[in-house]
Amino acid sequence: MALSNKAEGLRQRPSNSHIDKATAQPKGKKPKDKRANGADGSVLRFNCFTANSHEVASALQSARKGFRKYPSGTTFLYEGDIMNEVFTLFTGWAFGYKLLEDGRRQILNIYLPGDVLGLSAFSGTFIDHDVESVGSVQLCVSDAARMRLACRQNSVLLDQIIRLIDIERIKLQQRLIGVGRRSSPESIAHFLLTLFMGLKSRDLTYGNACTMPLTQTVMADALGLSAEHLNRLLHQLRDDGLVSVSRGKMVIHDPAAFAKMAGIDDPETLSQPLL
Amino acid sequence: MALSNKAEGLRQRPSNSHIDKATAQPKGKKPKDKRANGADGSVLRFNCFTANSHEVASALQSARKGFRKYPSGTTFLYEGDIMNEVFTLFTGWAFGYKLLEDGRRQILNIYLPGDVLGLSAFSGTFIDHDVESVGSVQLCVSDAARMRLACRQNSVLLDQIIRLIDIERIKLQQRLIGVGRRSSPESIAHFLLTLFMGLKSRDLTYGNACTMPLTQTVMADALGLSAEHLNRLLHQLRDDGLVSVSRGKMVIHDPAAFAKMAGIDDPETLSQPLL
DNA sequence: CGTCCTTTTGATGCCGGTCAATGGATGTGG
C-alpha cells in the first residue's frame, strides 16, 4: 500500500494559496489542442454537456463567477470544506482521494475535463474527501447559491443535477466491483477503458489513443494495488498486445480483446450517459 | 472469489412472483421485538427518520400505497427496473449487489431497517444493481410520482432526499476504502462496526450486542474476500477478544480496541448522520 | 431423517505486497 509521498505536508489547507483570483477569462498559455478545453470561456463547448446536461451547462454559465487555476499536484478541495461554489473542470484532470492515518491512500474518482466538482454544494454538507489536480488545472467557478436557486425554478435542471450526483455513486460502484471482485488485469483494463471512453465522449481521443497524465502511483492507489505490481501488469498488458501506457499516452492496440478483458461487451455503453 | 450459489437461477425476474399485494397493513406474524419494525404501520417510529429525515418520513407516509413482503433470499429489485415506487425497509435486512458474468458477486450496500430503497426514482433512471432480502422482509411502498411532486413543493424535503442519495455514495466510498486500502482485519472491523452503529442509531442494539443475519458468504462478498478466509479472520478476531459473530448475533467485547482496529477514533460519528 | 445451506478446517500454491536498488526524465541553481 503506497504511502503518500507528501502525506503530512499537504494535509492542511495552505493559508495563502498561490491561486489566481477569479478572473473574467482563464489565464495561462493557450493549450495546444483547442478541443481539450473551453478556450472560448464557455462550458458549452463540452460534448458531454451539450449532449447530456444542457440545462446544467447553461446554469453553470449563468452562475459563473470567473475562473481559477492551480498548478499540478495541488490539493485544491479539502475534506470538510463547505462548498459555496461549484467547479467545472476545463483543463487538466483531477482525482478525489482519502488518506488513512498512516498515509495509505485510496483514490475514489478520476475527474476529466468537463466534469463538475463540488456537487456536495447540493447535498448541503461539507466535502468528504480531498481533490488534487493532475497537471495544471483550470476551473470555471460558479456560484452555488445561484445554482441551488436555479434548481428550484427548473425541474429539468434539478433532475440533471441529481443525475450528476448519482453518477458519482455509479463510478464508485464500478471501482468497488473492480477492486473487490475483478482480477487485477481485469480491473486495470476496466479502469483504463472507462477513462478512454470518458475522454471519447468528450472528443478528447485520437483514434485508439488518448492522453494519460496519471502516474502509475495514482493509478495504483485507484486500483488498490501497489505501484510496483501495477507496473508489472501494465508491461504484461503491453506484451499481450492489448494496451500500452507510457509517457503520458495510452494506446489501445486490440480494442476487442481489451474490452473483453475489461468485462465489457459493448464499450459504447460507457460513453453514452457520461458514466 | 465466491461464485454465487444461485447465480443463473435468479437472474431473471420471476414472471409471477409470490409477493403479497400491497395491503393496508403489513401481513405476517408479529416480530418478536417491537423496536425492530414499524409495527404500528408508521415510518415515523424509526429513530433515524425522526432524528434526521423528518420531512422524508412524513412524505413517505403521505405517499404510502401499502405494504409488501418478501421471503428470505428473494431478489426483489432488479437491475434495469424503473422505479415507480419508493420502499422503506420495515423488517429484515437487504443488500444491493452486482454479478459478473461468471458469477462473481460484489455486494455494494447493506440496507438496515429504516433505510429507503429505490432512490433511483429520483435520479430518473433505472436501478443499476439487484437487491436481495436477508431474512423475511417487510416494505412500506410509497408512490414515487407523489414523492417527486412533494419534492418540488418542499425544498427541505428535497434537500433531505438528495442527502439520502448522497449517503449511498458515502457508504460505497467507505466500502471502497476498506476493500482497496485497509488490511482484511481492519476492513472487517470497519464493516461490522459500521453495521453496529447503524443499528444503534435505530435503537436496534442491546448494549454491545446486536443481531447479525448476514451469512459469512454475504459478508465475504461485501468485503471482497473469500468466505473461507473471512471465516478464519472472524475466529481470529474472536480469539483476540475483540468481537464475536455467530448464530445470527454479534457481540463487541472490546469496543475501544475494536474501534481502533476499524480505524475509527470516535465511533459515535458513525451513528449520527445516518451514515 | 434426508437434503440443502452454512460453517469450519486442512493442504496447497500463487498473486501481489514489501523491500531494495537502478535507470530515466525533468527541473533548478550555479
Place this chain on the structure above:
DNA sequence: CCACATCCATTGACCGGCATCAAAAGGACG
C-alpha cells in the same frame, strides 16, 4: 551547460496473505 535533487518508472528477490480445492461437521427445514 553541468552537478545535483526529485520524482517516476523499472526490475529483482523474498515471502506472506489470501484464494482455491476438498471435505467434514453442524444446523435448518420440509
